[in-house]
Structure formats: C-alpha cells, structure tokens
Amino acid sequence: MLQDGNDIRLLLPPLPSAAFAIAMAEMLWMSIQLGDKHRIVIAVLIAIYWVPNAKQLLSKLRHIPTVGPDTPLISYYGAYKFLVDARGIINSGMERFPNAMFKVADMFQWMVVITDPKTVDEVRKLPDNVASSSEANDEILQTEFTLGEHLSRNPYHVPIIRVQLTKALPQLLPDVHEEVVHAFQELMPVTDKWAKVTPLPTMMKIFARASNRIFVGRPLCRNPEFIELNVQYSVDVIKTGIILRLLPRFLRPWVKPLISSVDNRFEQGLKHLAPLFAARRKAREEKGASDSNKPVDFLSWLMDEAKDEEQTDWYLNSRILMVNFASIHTSSMTFTHAFLYLATYPEYVKPLRDEIEEVVRRYGWSKDALDQMYHVDSFLKESQRLTPLTNLLIQRVLVKDHLFSDGTLLPKGTTISVAAPSAHLNGEKYEDPLRFDAFRYVKMRERGDAAERKFDMVSSNIDSLGFGLGRHICPGRFFAASELKMMLAHIVVTYDVKLQQEGVRPPDLWVSSACIPNPGVQVLFRKRVAA
Numbered sequence: 037m038l039q040d041g042n043d044i045r046l047l048l049p050p051l052p053s054a055a056f057a058i059a060m061a062e063m064l065w066m067s068i069q070l071g072d073k074h075r076i077v078i079a080v081l082i083a084i085y086w087v088p089n090a091k092q093l094l095s096k097l098r099h100i101p102t103v104g105p106d107t108p109l110i111s112y113y114g115a116y117k118f119l120v121d122a123r124g125i126i127n128s129g130m131e132r133f134p135n136a137m138f139k140v141a142d143m144f145q146w147m148v149v150i151t152d153p154k155t156v157d158e159v160r161k162l163p164d165n166v167a168s169s170s171e172a173n174d175e176i177l178q179t180e181f182t183l184g185e186h187l188s189r190n191p192y193h194v195p196i197i198r199v200q201l202t203k204a205l206p207q208l209l210p211d212v213h214e215e216v217v218h219a220f221q222e223l224m225p226v227t228d229k230w231a232k233v234t235p236l237p238t239m240m241k242i243f244a245r246a247s248n249r250i251f252v253g254r255p256l257c258r259n260p261e262f263i264e265l266n267v268q269y270s271v272d273v274i275k276t277g278i279i280l281r282l283l284p285r286f287l288r289p290w291v292k293p294l295i296s297s298v299d300n301r302f303e304q305g306l307k308h309l310a311p312l313f314a315a316r317r318k319a320r321e322e323k324g325a326s327d328s329n330k331p332v333d334f335l336s337w338l339m340d341e342a343k344d345e346e347q348t349d350w351y352l353n354s355r356i357l358m359v360n361f362a363s364i365h366t367s368s369m370t371f372t373h374a375f376l377y378l379a380t381y382p383e384y385v386k387p388l389r390d391e392i393e394e395v396v397r398r399y400g401w402s403k404d405a406l407d408q409m410y411h412v413d414s415f416l417k418e419s420q421r422l423t424p425l426t427n428l429l430i431q432r433v434l435v436k437d438h439l440f441s442d443g444t445l446l447p448k449g450t451t452i453s454v455a456a457p458s459a460h461l462n463g464e465k466y467e468d469p470l471r472f473d474a475f476r477y478v479k480m481r482e483r484g485d486a487a488e489r490k491f492d493m494v495s496s497n498i499d500s501l502g503f504g505l506g507r508h509i510c511p512g513r514f515f516a517a518s519e520l521k522m523m524l525a526h527i528v529v530t531y532d533v534k535l536q537q538e539g540v541r542p543p544d545l546w547v548s549s550a551c552i553p554n555p556g557v558q559v560l561f562r563k564r565v566a567a
C-alpha cells in the first residue's frame with residue numbers, strides 16, 4: 037500500500053468488477069434515503085480530509101489535460117458528473133485529445149486515461165514492479181478489510197484457474213451442461229405460452245450454479261442459500277470498499293464492523309464449506325491425495341496446491357468465495373448483454389440454431405462442439421465489444437515514476453486505465469463500429485486465415501480488451517467463454533425469446549464507467565416453435 041501522503045489517488049476508480057455497479061446503485065439509493073443533515077455532515081468530513089491531499093497531489097499531474105474541472109473542491113462536481121456520465125466524459129476526452137492521455141476525476145482519485153494503441157501496448161508489457169494490478173485492486177476493494185490481503189500476496193489460485201481449470205474443460209463441460217439445463221428448467225421452465233423473465237438476477241443464479249458445479253461440486257452448487265450468499269458477497273465487498281475508501285485510513289478498521297456484512301457472509305460460507313473441507317480431507321487421508329478417483333474440481337486443485345496456513349478452513353473458504361467473486365457478476369453481466377441482443381435481433385436465431393444443431397449432432401455437448409460454434413462465439417464477442425463490463429479496463433497503479441515512450445512522465449501513485457471505446461469502437465479496425473453485427477468476427481476470420489483463432493472470444497489484443505490484457509489478463513476467460521457459449525446455445529435451441537417492445541434493445545444503465553444491462557427489463561420466452 038502507498039502511504040497517504042505520497043498518494044495521488046484521490047477521488048473514484050472505475051471499478052473493474054461488475055459488482056461495483058450494483059453496489060453503487062444500492063448505495064446511491066441509501067444516500068437518497070439519508071436526511072439532508074446527515075448528507076452534509078458526511079460530505080464536509082470527507083472534504084476536510086481529502087481536499088488538502090487533493091490540492092497537493094493534483095499538482096503532480098498538471099501536465100496531463102483534464103476533462104472536467106480540476107480545482108480541488110469543484111473537481112467533486114467533475115467526480116459527480118463522472119459517476120452519472122463517465123461514458124460521455126471518456127468520449128469527450130477521446131475527441132478532444134485524440135491518441136493522447138487525459139485525466140478524469142472520480143470520487144476517490146484522478147485517473148489517467150490511455151487511448152493510444154501504442155501506449156496500450158506499452159502498458160501491456162509493463163512489469164508489476166512498475167504498474168501494479170494488485171495495488172489497484174487492493175485499493176479499490178480494500179482487500180485488507182474485505183477479501184484479505186493474502187489473495188494478492190500469494191495468488192496461487194491464478195495458475196490453477198489458467199492452467200488446471202482450462203486443461204480440464206473437456207472433462208468438465210458435460211457436467212456444466214447438465215447443470216445449465218437443470219438450472220434453466222428450474223428458473224425458466226419451458227412453456228407453450230409466453231412467460232417473462234428478468235434476465236440479470238436469473239443469469240446470476242444460473243452462473244453461480246454452473247460455476248460452483250466445478251468449484252465445489254454437487255450438492256452444494258444447488259443449495260439456494262449458498263448460491264445467494266455468493267451472489268451477495270461480491271456486492272458487499274464492493275460496498276465496503278467504497279465506504280472505507282472515503283474515510284481516512286486510520287478510521288477504516290473501526291468503521292468496517294459497523295458498516296459491512298462481509299464478515300457475516302464469510303461465516304455463512306464457512307458454515308456451508310467446512311463440512312465439505314472435512315469430508316475431502318478425510319477421503320484424502322484414506323485414499324491418498326493423488327487418488328485418481330478424487331473429484332475433479334477447483335477445491336481439489338486448491339487442496340493439492342495449498343501450503344501451510346492456506347490448508348486451513350479459513351483460507352480455503354476465502355479462495356472459494358474469491359473465485360465466485362471473480363466469476364459470477366462478470367459472467368452474468370456479459371451474458372445478459374448478449375441475451376438482450378438475442379431478444380432484440382431474432383434474425384440471428386436461425387443461423388445460430390443451424391450451427392449449434394449441426395455441431396451438437398457431431399460432437400454432443402462437449403468442448404469439441406463449443407470449439408466449432410464460431411457464430412455463437414462471434415455473437416458473444418460482438419456483444420462484449422459494444423458492451424464490455426466497463427469503459428475503463430486494465431487499471432494499474434504506478435509503483436514508481438514512469439516515462440512513457442511518447443515522452444509523458446507519470447508519477448508514482450498514478451492510477452492509469454485504458455479507454456475501451458478507443459479500441460472497441462475504432463473505425464479503422466471495425467467497419468461501422470457502432471452497429472451490432474453478430475457475425476462480424478466470423479466474417480473477419482473468413483477474410484483472413486480460416487485456421488486462425490485470433491478472432492475467438494478468448495483472444496485478447498489491443499483491439500479487443502474485454503478480458504483485459506498483458507500479465508493480468510483474465511485467467512478464467514477460457515472457462516467463462518465456454519460457459520457463455522454453452523448457455524447461449526442452450527437458450528437458442530430451447531426457447532423463442534423476444535422483448536416486450538420488439539426490436540428495441542432497452543438502454544443500458546451506466547454507473548460510473550460500468551455498463552449494466554438494463555436491470556428492469558423483462559424478456560418474454562416460450563418453448564421454441566420455429567425450426
């Protein structure tokens with residue numbers, strides 16, 4: 037952690053987690069319910085603490101152009117504008133300062149936004165001892181008080197997700213398919229008459245179940261209390277992080293127990309998971325840790341790799357909750373965007389069905405089948421291009437002064453981030469970039485080398501940033517893409533779907549830089565009628 041005095045992070049980062057948007061919406065609602073007197077007292081306390089720091093530290097970024105006001109108190113108005121219209125502010129920065137860096141104020145800090153592809157590529161290559169992802173996450177999530185700093189100190193779960201989970205996908209995906217079918221039967225039962233579903237909360241539950249099938253297995257993955265706890269845990273972590281960041285550091289340990297449900301959720305997690313840990317330990321003692329019949333899941337791999345204190349219930353519990361934190365909101369938001377596109381553009385259903393039925397006939401519901409679903413993949417990637425989790429990706433904190441090759445010097449402590457629209461809506465890379473063209477990547481692939489997989493959803497590059505880039509690129513993207521494809525394919529062959537107002541995609545909700553699929557919209561579905 038950087039010390040307060042050296043820290044130029046002041047006012048709100050575009051939180052990389054999708055749960056941020058939901059937490060923020062809940063908090064705005066809470067603040068509306070507070071009386072005026074309470075709001076004023078809170079605002080004055082925050083201002084007294086932050087403004088002197090803001091003034092001193094802003095001076096170090098004077099050479100970076102600002103979008104919005106940059107005098108300390110008035111910059112809070114800029115921060116408010118960023119909360120309600122970050123998209124407009126980022127677009128305005130891109131227009132006014134093409135291919136250059138600019139800074140924006142959010143509630144906690146100044147953020148330097150990068151748009152030039154060459155600089156993005158430079159950021160991609162920066163080592164952790166120059167641009168730190170964990171510094172950024174620790175600050176945003178206040179990990180010391182929420183998820184626990186051991187996760188960034190010893191991220192041994194990352195190679196497990198990137199290597200072991202990805203390698204086991206051919207073996208695991210039939211189980212994920214079974215779970216997906218089971219969850220849909222329960223949450224969107226097939227009927228002849230049109231029925232309604234509110235997509236976002238439903239998809240969260242389905243992803244939580246399907247993912248936990250391979251994190252902890254059955255029966256826990258179907259336990260409604262365990263599922264709800266994991267959905268809520270992320271929101272609680274983010275809410276706690278936001279509130280604590282507003283306070284001086286010395287107050288945070290005192291305030292946390294008063295405002296946060298994270299510890300309660302942690303205990304609930306332990307209540308569900310401790311008996312499972314005990315049973316797994318017993319089986320490993322009896323049959324040996326390398327027993328070839330032991331469950332193939334994330335918990336088994338954790339237990340294989342955990343050393344010392346990491347083998348205890350507390351630490352195992354925290355890794356399981358963390359992997360849920362990383363998966364559920366990210367996947368369900370990404371998927372819900374695509375689901376809304378599907379309901380908006382029925383013309384894509386027939387070619388998708390043709391492709392899915394053909395490959396499932398040949399390969400069953402398997403990894404091989406998913407690998408051949410180019411149209412399904414392209415549909416999801418196109419949806420992610422237009423509606424990524426957030427408009428500011430690849431957030432890092434500079435842990436030393438850094439001179440970029442364009443001659444810009446950024447001081448230690450600066451938070452940097454890449455503007456997703458500068459890549460995803462680049463007219464030189466994408467024809468008619470604002471249009472949803474579901475099979476865009478199939479066409480791009482056909483124009484290039486057909487054997488190339490560089491247009492697949494999992495393939496990140498400077499034109500395609502949905503899963504981040506560089507050494508901290510999402511290690512779960514292979515699993516996530518498989519789950520998303522499986523779910524989209526299942527919906528397409530099982531249901532007809534449409535919007536109440538046919539053909540009009542409901543507007544997304546932007547909270548700060550996060551893009552949330554319209555939370556109020558309902559989608560109509562029924563048993564598939566057409567061929």
Ligand code: HEM
Pocket residue numbers: 052169194197359362363366367370425429430431502503504505506507508509510511512513515516517
């Ligand atoms: C559609 C779903 C998902 C999206 C859009 C997504 C997106 C991202 C993004 C943007 C990052 C930050 C990358 C960077 O800073 O360069 C990230 C990191 C991460 N993701 Fe995902 N993610 C998804 C699903 C998952 C799943 C299912 C898992 C686990 C199984 C996972 C585990 C992680 C972890 C552990 C990190 C931190 C990696 C590190 O710090 O080195 N994600 N993800």
